[in-house]
Amino acid sequence: MTDVVVRQIHTDDEILNDFSPIGNYAFGSTPPMEPEEKRRENLPYNRERRIMVSYEDGQPRATAAALSMTQNVRGNVFQMGAISPVAAHPMGRRKGYARMALTHLLGILREEGHAFTGLYPFRESFYQRLGYVTYPRIKKIDVDAANLAALSKQEIDDIVEMMPVSEGQAILDAFLAQMQAKTHGMALFTGENAKRIATKNEQWLTVARYDGQVEGLMLYKISGYGGTMEVPWFLTLSTRARYALLSYIARHVDQVKTVTISLRHDERPQTWLTDMLPRSNPDIWLTAMGRVLDVARIGGMNVGPGSAILTITDPQCEWNNGTWAFRSEDGKLVVESTEATADGELTIQGLSALAYGTHDPHDFAIRGWGKLSNDLADTLDSMFPQQSPHMFSAY
Template sequence: MEIRQLTLEDFDARAELGMYAFQYRKTAEELEKEKQDFKPERTWGIFEEEQLSAQLTLLPLQTYIHGQAFEMGGIAGVATWPEKRRQGLVAKLLDHTLQQMNEAGQSISFLHPFHFPFYRKFGWETYIEYRQYTIPTNKLPAKVHVEGTVKRGIRDLDIFHAIYEKYASSYNGTLVRDTERWERKLVPNSDLFTAVYYNPQDQPCGYIIYEIKDQKMNIKELVFLDERSRQALWTFISNHDSMVTEVNVQAPIDDSLPYLLNDPRIEQQIVPYFMARIVNVKTFLEQYPFTVGKVESLSIRVNDSAAEWNNGIWDVLINDEGKAKVSRREALPEGLQQDLWDHSDIDTDIQTLTVALMGYKRPLALFNWGKWKGKLECVHMLESRIPFATTHLMDFF
């Protein structure tokens, strides 16, 4: 058994495994185009007798957390041939990939799970949900006059990126998008339509990416920076009422559209989406922007069965500017009792620490649910030092 990065010669084997596992087919022309864009160094495989048995892709990405960009390892395309399943191959790939991310300085990792309980065994945990609306045209927001202009057909990547960056950085867990990702989203001559709202000062403040198919308007992205741009874009959407019978849109979990509708009885779903896990506790905590306050310290015992470098007690000193200095407790000082040295203020696992620092769940709630153990005053301290934020993700990988 060998774990290694793929080469260009492995492309056909990778494609066959991917198509079989995810139940799709591509034409020869599509595969040739994919081969031209293939980055083999991003895919890791397990080979047995030189045959590819399992694979995953590790994407070098960045994510916003409290407005700050963190290096993030995105895991995608995890696949195994059926006759090779339940032999621990994916576990070996995940262990190997965690080490690769740690060495590369990627302090956090995201993935889209095929089965949430499976990835929890390796330290990942749900960090985001989104709202999915299906709105019949007779329940769309009322059309209102808004100063400014909505312009269709805009494809200027810089305009979209500038709006997205302001919007995405206000959430935790959104991607820092590069030019390549924008080019894939705004492919010329695709079936997707676009529109941008410009305020009275001719500044772009919101956009929509959508398709119209079978009398349905399917919104891929709806982004607005203020209430005026929200109203302008929803009026634009509502003006399609003679063309479509319903509108489908995905929104962040803190979205307030139903409250703002005249009739809020629309179809709504809350959908669990991606999972996250801290890859390196020390690196992540020292990058993390805690709230400004007095100098405070606490100790956190972390249990991480998949990344041994995270295990142990971490002494955390947060300064008045919200920056942390983190050190792992090592040897027992001479003359100190073992039970005193092994004491920690908070006991937790890597999943719970991740969702607290991502802002998905609050420290006090986690303590009340029994997810954290320890001193209540230290939980209150973290409650005050972890900024409030909503998690959101508009991409898929």
């Protein structure tokens, strides 16, 4: 009889030998497998993960891990568990071992006080069945560098500063905190993982300042002469900062052929400059998903007027099952368990869609996410108007 055990691992030896190889095989290019030296380089970051492993007869067969992050949900910053990775050894697939590890992991995250969890799925439908809802897809554009030449003469000497990213940790920390406070859905790393980009030092950091205040920044790397400038971060708090950074990019017109920029889904780069002619880049795997982990902890977010009593069903997180009262008090959400008669029913997918603002509650019946009268759907739409969450951090 097969002996299956799911447990949390902690030691460096377990991380190196029971956790890392499974993720490397599932998401890396193999063979060869990642050498031990490389796995040890990642130890400071992996030690911060909560790691569950499913063992079959003593052999590691699947894993689910998470980092603790912070996330802005409707104006309030909550603790969020960032799920990464969920993976299985070929001999552990189609046996439910990865799902078992993930279910145990959600319990650990809840015990630590996380209100939400997020992830980047290998397949959306798999995680939707586990309670997650899909965010809008990020945007990635390609621009011919020559099309930005008109901006190259803009005076930016006293505005823009370029440096190795290793010198900019304090700048990154302060600016990202500003961005998070303004950006629904934005999640940020904590601990050593928040320093990882600066520590690796594989990109340039360019900053746009006005009156001593950072109003925009970008990270980039160049593939080589005549190649591509890859800009994974292009973040601005003002229009003038956007054009200062674009002017800086334009100064590479004789060095690179193409500029590839990652943007949040609601940016409109086609309006930024006449004849810029941005093209959609299809090479995007980053489509985030999120879910409510603990209903009792989601109070405090900004909501519109109204109240509702809802029965929530959550097969993966039984602590969420029951009837809950949701009401707006001074523009903030208050959540309480109740024995009152419910106005309607929601699955955890429906509640997650309300919190993140990703879907219209009038559509929930079609999606199989709840039973709501039209009047109740109107109330929930008023309390939780649709918004466009942007996870930002990739993990």
